[in-house]
Amino acid sequence: MAGSTIDLTRRNRSRTLDRAIILLLAASAGIAIFVTLGIVLSLVGETWLFFKRVPVSEFLFGLNWSPQTAIRADQVGAEGSFGAIPLINGTLLISAIAMLVATPLGLASAVYLSEYASRRARDWIKPALEILAGIPTVVYGFFAALTVAPFIRMTGGQFGLEIASESALAAGIVMGIMIVPLISSLSDDVINAVPQSLRDASFGLGATKSETVRRVILPAALPGIAGSLLLATSRAIGETMIVVMAAGLAANLTLNPLQAVTTITAQIVALLTGDQEFDSAKTLSAFALGLLLFTITLLINIAAQWIVRRYREQYD
Amino acid sequence: MIDFSKSAGFDLAARHRAETRFRWVGRIAILISLGFLAWLLVTVFAGGIGTVRQVEIAVSVDLGADNVDPSDIRDASFGKLVKSGLRGMFPTVKKRKDKKKLYNLVSPEGAFELERRAIADPSILGEVRPVWLTASDDLSLFVRGKIDGALPEDQRPISDKEIAWIGQLEAAGQIRQVANWRFLTGGDSREPEIAGILAALVGSALSLGVCFLLSFPLGIMAATYLEEFAPENRLSDVIEVNINNLAAVPSIVFGLLGLSIFLGAMGLPRSSPLVGGMVLSLMTLPTIIIAARASLKSVPPSIKEAALALGATPVQAVFHHVFPVALPGMLTGAIVGMARALGDTAPLLMIGMVAFIVDVPKSILEPATALPVQIFLWADSPERAFAEKTSAAILVLLLFLIAMNLVAILMRRKLEQRF
Amino acid sequence: MSEPIIAARDVDVFYAEKQALFGVDLDIAAKQVTSLIGPSGCGKSTFLRAINRMNDLIPICRFSGSLKIDGQDVYDPAVDVVALRAQVGMVFQKPNPFPKSIRENVAYGLKIHKMTTSKSELDDRIETSLKSAGLWDEVADRLDEPGNGLSGGQQQRLCIARTIAVEPRVVLMDEPCSALDPIATAVIEELIDELRQDFTIVIVTHSMQQAARISQRTAFFHLGKLVEVGDTDAVFTNPREERTQNYITGRIG
Numbered sequence: 001m002a003g004s005t006i007d008l009t010r011r012n013r014s015r016t017l018d019r020a021i022i023l024l025l026a027a028s029a030g031i032a033i034f035v036t037l038g039i040v041l042s043l044v045g046e047t048w049l050f051f052k053r054v055p056v057s058e059f060l061f062g063l064n065w066s067p068q069t070a071i072r073a074d075q076v077g078a079e080g081s082f083g084a085i086p087l088i089n090g091t092l093l094i095s096a097i098a099m100l101v102a103t104p105l106g107l108a109s110a111v112y113l114s115e116y117a118s119r120r121a122r123d124w125i126k127p128a129l130e131i132l133a134g135i136p137t138v139v140y141g142f143f144a145a146l147t148v149a150p151f152i153r154m155t156g157g158q159f160g161l162e163i164a165s166e167s168a169l170a171a172g173i174v175m176g177i178m179i180v181p182l183i184s185s186l187s188d189d190v191i192n193a194v195p196q197s198l199r200d201a202s203f204g205l206g207a208t209k210s211e212t213v214r215r216v217i218l219p220a221a222l223p224g225i226a227g228s229l230l231l232a233t234s235r236a237i238g239e240t241m242i243v244v245m246a247a248g249l250a251a252n253l254t255l256n257p258l259q260a261v262t263t264i265t266a267q268i269v270a271l272l273t274g275d276q277e278f279d280s281a282k283t284l285s286a287f288a289l290g291l292l293l294f295t296i297t298l299l300i301n302i303a304a305q306w307i308v309r310r311y312r313e314q315y316d
Numbered sequence: 317m318i319d320f321s322k323s324a325g326f327d328l329a330a331r332h333r334a335e336t337r338f339r340w341v342g343r344i345a346i347l348i349s350l351g352f353l354a355w356l357l358v359t360v361f362a363g364g365i366g367t368v369r370q371v372e373i374a375v376s377v378d379l380g381a382d383n384v385d386p387s388d389i390r391d392a393s394f395g396k397l398v399k400s401g402l403r404g405m406f407p408t409v410k411k412r413k414d415k416k417k418l419y420n421l422v423s424p425e426g427a428f429e430l431e432r433r434a435i436a437d438p439s440i441l442g443e444v445r446p447v448w449l450t451a452s453d454d455l456s457l458f459v460r461g462k463i464d465g466a467l468p469e470d471q472r473p474i475s476d477k478e479i480a481w482i483g484q485l486e487a488a489g490q491i492r493q494v495a496n497w498r499f500l501t502g503g504d505s506r507e508p509e510i511a512g513i514l515a516a517l518v519g520s521a522l523s524l525g526v527c528f529l530l531s532f533p534l535g536i537m538a539a540t541y542l543e544e545f546a547p548e549n550r551l552s553d554v555i556e557v558n559i560n561n562l563a564a565v566p567s568i569v570f571g572l573l574g575l576s577i578f579l580g581a582m583g584l585p586r587s588s589p590l591v592g593g594m595v596l597s598l599m600t601l602p603t604i605i606i607a608a609r610a611s612l613k614s615v616p617p618s619i620k621e622a623a624l625a626l627g628a629t630p631v632q633a634v635f636h637h638v639f640p641v642a643l644p645g646m647l648t649g650a651i652v653g654m655a656r657a658l659g660d661t662a663p664l665l666m667i668g669m670v671a672f673i674v675d676v677p678k679s680i681l682e683p684a685t686a687l688p689v690q691i692f693l694w695a696d697s698p699e700r701a702f703a704e705k706t707s708a709a710i711l712v713l714l715l716f717l718i719a720m721n722l723v724a725i726l727m728r729r730k731l732e733q734r735f
Numbered sequence: 736m737s738e739p740i741i742a743a744r745d746v747d748v749f750y751a752e753k754q755a756l757f758g759v760d761l762d763i764a765a766k767q768v769t770s771l772i773g774p775s776g777c778g779k780s781t782f783l784r785a786i787n788r789m790n791d792l793i794p795i796c797r798f799s800g801s802l803k804i805d806g807q808d809v810y811d812p813a814v815d816v817v818a819l820r821a822q823v824g825m826v827f828q829k830p831n832p833f834p835k836s837i838r839e840n841v842a843y844g845l846k847i848h849k850m851t852t853s854k855s856e857l858d859d860r861i862e863t864s865l866k867s868a869g870l871w872d873e874v875a876d877r878l879d880e881p882g883n884g885l886s887g888g889q890q891q892r893l894c895i896a897r898t899i900a901v902e903p904r905v906v907l908m909d910e911p912c913s914a915l916d917p918i919a920t921a922v923i924e925e926l927i928d929e930l931r932q933d934f935t936i937v938i939v940t941h942s943m944q945q946a947a948r949i950s951q952r953t954a955f956f957h958l959g960k961l962v963e964v965g966d967t968d969a970v971f972t973n974p975r976e977e978r979t980q981n982y983i984t985g986r987i988g
Contacts, residue, residue: 015629017631018629018630018631018632021631021635022541022545022631024537025537025538025540025541025545026541026545026546028533028534028535028537028538028541029537029538029541029542029546029555029605030555031534031538031601032538032555032558032559032562032601032602032605033554033555033558035562035573035598035601036558036561036562038573038577039565039569039570039572039573042572042573042576042577043569043572043573043576045576046576104345105345105348105349106345108341108342108344108345108346109342109345109346109349111342112339112341112342112343112345112346113342113346116339116342125346125350128350128353129346129349129350131353132349132352132353134655134656134659134717134721135353135356135659135714135717136658136659136660136661136688136713136717137659137660137661137662138659138661138688138691138692138695139356139360139659139691139710139713139714140356141692141695142360142691142695142706142707142710143356143359143360145695146359146363146695146703147355147356147359177349177352177353180349181349195831197827197829197831198831198833198834199792200789200792200827200831201827201831201832201833201894201897202833202843203789203792203820204787204789204820204824204825204827204898205820205821205824205843205844205847205897205898205901206326206816206817206818206819206820206821206822206844206847206848206901207817207843207847208331208332208334208335208817208847209335209338210334210335210338210339211331211334211335211847213338214338215843215847216833219834219835220833220834231564234564235564237566238565238566238567238568238569239566240566240567240568240661240662241661241662241692244692245692245695245696265566265568265662268568268572268666269568269662269665269666272575272665272666273665273670286572287572287576290568290569290572293566293568293569294565294566294569297564297565297566298561298565301560301561301564302561305557305560317805317806318804318805318806318807318822318904319807319818320804320807320809320811320814320815320818320819320822321813321814321815321818322813322815322818324815324818324821324822325818326817326818326821326848326849326850327848327849328815328817328818331817331847332815332817
């Protein structure tokens with residue numbers, strides 16, 4: 001009798017301890033939600049304060065970005081000085097250049113590595129490409145500003161082109177190279193997921209390897225590749241250091257890659273690393289930009305994940 | 317009669333040519349990408365490796381009793397002593413503009429160096445003697461071959477007269493190059509020739525330390541819950557989606573969060589490693605969770621099943637049996653996460669780590685800087701010599717990253733041998 | 736026996752150091768169904784895949800010996816593998832239609848080999864192939880729907896249509912019915928019986944009953960060696976080798 005009582009007690013104690021531990025673990029997992037909430041709340045909160053001084057319509061549709069003019073404490077958002085369109089334009093222009101560089105390089109590398117390269121070649125080429133992903137963006141920014149931009153400017157000069165020293169082209173190209181390993185490794189996974197039976201069918205009919213890749217494998221992998229391209233685009237849009245160091249702060253509204261533009265991220269850095277008091281319209285506009293950036297990248301990421309999930313269902 | 321040769325029709329020749337072209341497209345893409353990488357690494361290396369050496373000038377300084385009072389060394393004006401020493405070495409220099417150029421041969425830090433040496437070793441006082449002082453940044457660059465003397469005078473930062481003086485000094489053996497330890501042991505400076513990265517290194521170390529202490533325990537606890545204990549319900553799905561999304565949020569947004577909540581609402585000290593570490597930990601958390609989950613997933617289920625079959629509770633089974641097996645993998649993931657955090661600049665800029673920090677921070681509450689931020693600040697400086705220092709700092713950063721990744725790879729390889 | 740179209744002499748196949756086929760000598764007759772039977776791992780699929788050099792896709796696989804189709808050595812260095820496979824087709828164990836429309840599946844071979852010059856010619860050949868595969872009536876009104884949407888048996892017939900669209904001389908089939916239910920199997924067996932009027936068919940099957948039903952010649956493989964080959968009736972009712980007898984009566988395999 002006494003023995004079984006002690007047994008029960010021991011099991012109960014360990015069960016409550018177990019439950020406490022699991023609760024602690026669950027709380028840790030729940031932190032993820034708290035972080036997201038924190039991001040949303042802080043951004044939304046400061047943005048709301050911002051929109052009390054500057055109308056939403058000016059921010060979202062204004063074509064003029066010059067926050068420096070709104071320095072006086074009593075100045076209510078001067079007409080057109082907080083229009084984010086040039087920033088969105090600059091962000092998209094540089095990201096587009098980056099994706100134009102990275103997509104062919106990344107996809108071609110992925111196809112070559114998964115379908116053509118020998119095991120030995122793959123074993124060292126893949127890690128070498130990963131090094132590109134591991135280099136800090138501040139290093140890319142330095143290289144872009146110090147070496148690539150002058151090189152492009154000089155090369156352009158020889159062809160009679162007037163290229164700015166902080167051109168969107170320079171920043172876009174360097175950003176593109178930085179993204180290549182992302183596209184390459186994501187696409188590589190997607191291509192490898194295409195079943196071997198489809199390759200067998202294609203080769204059995206007498207197709208060459210390039211025909212099999214172009215007509216069977218890539219179309220089959222297309223949703224997955226689209227997802228990875230979206231993720232890469234989101235990465236490009238959110239990139240900060242390369243554009244801060246190589247693209248400058250000229251809020252030009254232009255589609256010309258040879259000119260200088262600025263991006264949302266570069267402006268956030270410029271607004272918050274000067275000297276100003278905390279809740280001036282300038283500082284708050286940085287948070288509004290931050291919310292804009294967060295929203296854009298979040299939407300793209302959700303779309304990417306949805307596409308990839310649809311694709312996975314096709315083959316599971 | 318069946319024909320399997322190349323002339324069998326089926327448009328073979330054109331298709332095989334297309335195949336060859338396709339293969340080359342792949343090779344060229346890889347070559348371009350790796351070529352760019354090589355270009356970057358070579359440029360940075362060539363640009364920064366010169367920092368290994370520092371140039372010094374021997375200036376004959378009069379440390380006699382009427383210039384320096386041995387009982388009150390600090391009272392002496394060492395700056396004037398250096399200047400008169402230089403004048404003494406080049407007595408023909410008369411014009412005021414030329415004299416300014418002459419004084420610029422020695423770094424502005426030279427006077428302080430002299431003072432420190434006099435205080436440390438008073439035995440050098442009392443006579444005229446040559447003292448090795450750090451050369452100025454332009455002189456340093458020229459002696460080490462980084463400035464092209466062949467360019468027309470108005471296109472270079474160093475004039476013909478200065479080149480002539482340098483020639484004289486070299487001929488007399490009064491210029492030498494020594495190992496530049498100050499780069500690693502000194503803090504930042506306005507003068508590029510004596511700027512060092514120690515403060516930045518310590519700041520980074522402290523920030524990463526805070527980051528690891530916060531994100532690693534939280535991360536592996538969260539991963540353990542999600543992988544071993546979480547029921548298959550909406551809440552778990554929401555958490556998973558959340559983590560995946562957080563992993564893709566631009567790092568600057570975490571900086572804004574830190575600015576608004578840690579600095580603004582919580583009032584923590586600006587540009588401190590504490591806040592820097594907290595922001596970095598938020599960024600690294602999703603990475604660690606994802607890596608830790610992968611590590612837990614790779615543990616053979618037989619281990620957990622065996623423990624349960626012997627009567628262990630689920631918690632005991634996980635913590636006593638699954639966890640130890642997965643732990644090295646989790647550590648590997650954490651190291652990779654730390655390596656990424658080491659290079660991240662944007663969020664640290666947001667929380668104020670852009671100040672000019674000379675002193676090495678002694679606690680996580682003092683203002684500090686970090687290595688990538690130091691690189692960013694130096695990259696912005698107009699002086700030519702800072703370009704070299706920036707490249708050198710980048711080399712140090714890359715070395716740390718290589719070391720951390722090597723550790724992670726070695727750990728992973730040791731692990732893979734187990735199963 | 737009609738003129739042999741495929742002649743294998745002293746065929747050895749190795750996977751790295753492991754030998755899978757030992758000195759196989761086999762003649763396959765034209766416009767007939769020859770079945771390759773034997774227990775799992777006996778090398779019959781390996782032999783089949785050696786005929787259209789699908790084994791080339793496996794880097795560690797080595798071939799030695801002579802394998803001639805219509806007098807041409809398949810492994811001659813002058814042979815273009817693309818031309819070979821355009822004329823020797825293969826149907827696989829698990830139906831593997833491309834994730835494309837039914838029309839695009841059948842058109843695939845015709846397009847890559849540039850075998851048609853106009854859209855109407857392409858459509859005609861698609862229709863002919865689908866009819867020959869006995870699938871036309873079921874899909875004629877939904878040619879643009881995905882091939883994956885068909886049932887297992889229909890998908891396999893689609894794969895057969897795709898294979899015969901390029902008008903190969905030989906059609907190799909690697910256990911084409913093993914993933915299908917009995918009704919679909921019966922449909923395909925009937926189809927094979929019609930197809931042998933136009934194509935030489937070599938079929939690997941693990942079902943002796945199937946071999947007995949549809950083939951005129953049967954070859955029995957065991958542990959990488961060709962044990963016995965002959966007219967199907969003879970092999971099944973009066974085998975010469977003891978091992979064949981053991982396999983047929985279920986004592987081995």
